[in-house]
Amino acid sequence: MNTWQTWLTLLGMGAVTFAIRMSFILLPADAKVPPMLKRALVYVAAAVLPALIAPDVLLRGTVTATINGWGFDALRLAAAILAGIVAWKTRSVFATLGTGLGALLLMRCFLLP
């Protein structure tokens, strides 16, 4: 791919993502949104974010535990749960990041051979 083709692709991708993001925002204020859809949208954040988190926590890293033949990184899971508790209690992003990453690295130092 030459330079201008690369730029064209980047611009095209930008236009498409922008269009997707604008899709619903552009609806006029008096647009009738079905009440069922309105109720459903309340749960989008609570659904999408865990769906992004779970595979990252449970399907990556080094396998340190196995349940029924399914191996996963127990240290990542423990660090993520700890981070979740901190996030819930403190609502602080930095405290959550520090606890989660710190716990993961400490556990790796002391618990792994």
Next chain:
Amino acid sequence: MMYSAAVAPLFASLTMRWKCVIGYLLTDHAFALAMARFASGESAGHPHRRWHYLGAGSLMWIVWQISITAGAIIGLKVPASWSLEFLIPLVFIALVAPALTTRAHLAAAGCATAVSLAAVSLPLKSGLLLAALAGVAGGLIVEHFAQTAARSRAA
């Protein structure tokens, strides 16, 4: 697209110019912040919510541009053993944990988690879409049962 639909009611009354700015700045984090602050609770319907969003969104845009440049330059020099990629799920945990306030929200999170793990091998990340739909459905079902239970208690 789901983010767009979810924030649209918050900013429905704004001008076209504002809506373009909001769409341009719509990222995971801007979305999560806006929903956490303005969808419910004491700040719901706050008249200056667009300024809050603009501030948060543009700060994230600036940090994003700087970080992505820095990452491209020094990223390969950071050893993989630091597990910095673990910060990605941690940021999302920090954003979502305080928002899980009701049983219905917890159900949405649980269903989405289960489906995202089961459907992870589907092509083009369609597992994420399935998981999101399953989560929303789970939230609605629990909400429905909670309302029915509350009504029968009241009666």
